[in-house]
Amino acid sequence: MKSKLPAYFFLFLVIGVSLLFFGLIANYMMGVFWAIALTVLFSPVYQKLLKKWNDRRNLSAAATVAIVLLLFIIPATFLIAAVIVEGQSIVERVEEGDVNIQEQVTAFADKVPAKLREWGLPVDRITESLSGQLTSFTQGSGKKILSFTQGVLGFMIQLAVALYLLFFLLRDGKEIKEAALKAIPLKDEKESKLLSRFDAVVRATMKGSLMIALIQGLLGGILFTAVGVPGAIVLGALMVIASLLPVGGVIIWGPVAAVFFAQGDLAKGIIVAVVGSLMIGLIDNLLRPRLVASGTKMPDYLILLSTLGGLSWFGLSGFVIGPIIAAFFITCWQMMGEEYSNDNAEADTI
Numbered sequence: 001m002k003s004k005l006p007a008y009f010f011l012f013l014v015i016g017v018s019l020l021f022f023g024l025i026a027n028y029m030m031g032v033f034w035a036i037a038l039t040v041l042f043s044p045v046y047q048k049l050l051k052k053w054n055d056r057r058n059l060s061a062a063a064t065v066a067i068v069l070l071l072f073i074i075p076a077t078f079l080i081a082a083v084i085v086e087g088q089s090i091v092e093r094v095e096e097g098d099v100n101i102q103e104q105v106t107a108f109a110d111k112v113p114a115k116l117r118e119w120g121l122p123v124d125r126i127t128e129s130l131s132g133q134l135t136s137f138t139q140g141s142g143k144k145i146l147s148f149t150q151g152v153l154g155f156m157i158q159l160a161v162a163l164y165l166l167f168f169l170l171r172d173g174k175e176i177k178e179a180a181l182k183a184i185p186l187k188d189e190k191e192s193k194l195l196s197r198f199d200a201v202v203r204a205t206m207k208g209s210l211m212i213a214l215i216q217g218l219l220g221g222i223l224f225t226a227v228g229v230p231g232a233i234v235l236g237a238l239m240v241i242a243s244l245l246p247v248g249g250v251i252i253w254g255p256v257a258a259v260f261f262a263q264g265d266l267a268k269g270i271i272v273a274v275v276g277s278l279m280i281g282l283i284d285n286l287l288r289p290r291l292v293a294s295g296t297k298m299p300d301y302l303i304l305l306s307t308l309g310g311l312s313w314f315g316l317s318g319f320v321i322g323p324i325i326a327a328f329f330i331t332c333w334q335m336m337g338e339e340y341s342n343d344n345a346e347a348d349t350i
Helices: 005-024 026-052 057-096 101-110 114-118 123-150 152-171 173-183 188-226 232-243 250-262 266-296 300-349
Strands: none
Touching: 005 026, 026 057, 026 152, 026 188, 026 300, 057 152, 057 232, 152 173, 173 188, 188 232, 188 250, 188 266, 188 300, 232 250, 250 266
16 A cells, blocks of 8 residues: 555646646636647648748748638637627617617518418517517627627637647647657557547538538628628628537528518518528538538537537537537547457457
8 A cells, every 4th residue: 555655646646736737727728729729720731831941840830820810810800890890789779769679570560461360379469579578689689799898808818828829839739749648648549549539520620610600601691781681790690600500500591581571572581591591501511511520420410419518518619629529428438348348358268
């Protein structure tokens, strides 16, 4: 027992110090995660620049970070700013009475076919309830937009941490990876299998899901602007978020088309339905199986469950973190099954 005491003490010391360290940086873990994810995604770009510029690591890493800024960070910042401005404008119009939700809902209810009223549909009660819920939702959205605006500083700090770490992870990634693998007490083949799964899922979800979501959101924003839908930028941004789910952007453009049909504007309803189903929906149906499901090597239902769970736990970052956890879950159980099946086979031979 005495001989094992130093080993136990050292193990508890490592665990305790590790917990303290992760508690110390807990507020910046999202920045750390995105730095790692962006490193996986853009390491091929860094390697090409490194080869082109004769192994000048500082210059190659700085250029890669600049590419990330130009391609993602700056456009995303402008989009977020536009969503905040337009969202606040819509809320202010509602609060000042320029947009009367009660009148809009009542006018919509008046267009409900008389046959449905004859069948006993409680239109008036539904109208009153819907009006109250929409008003509450709009006021709540205004508070959330204000809260989101106040949280921009925290987001910028996380972003700065991610970009700062990205530079060093690109430049010193090989050494960091070797040190991490050396510290993890697993066999080399298990470590490489887990790392390859991590790389595959990050690339598939970010390159696949994010690309699909941005294309669908852009097309949706253009579509809503063309047919004169108020808050087209906000709806386009919501479609980006909705498109991160396997369900797709139909949960955004579908209700818009239904409202046009209910209001008797058949032309606009048909345009939204046709473009939504044939263009926006087709992009999702064609690209998602090739870019996401094949890359993660997970069934669609598991991607859906892990994405929804990731979004509820980690916010928007969960569309990547959720599938990563699911992939690690599957891989770890597969490795355990292989380990014990090998042990049983060896025991049988003995």
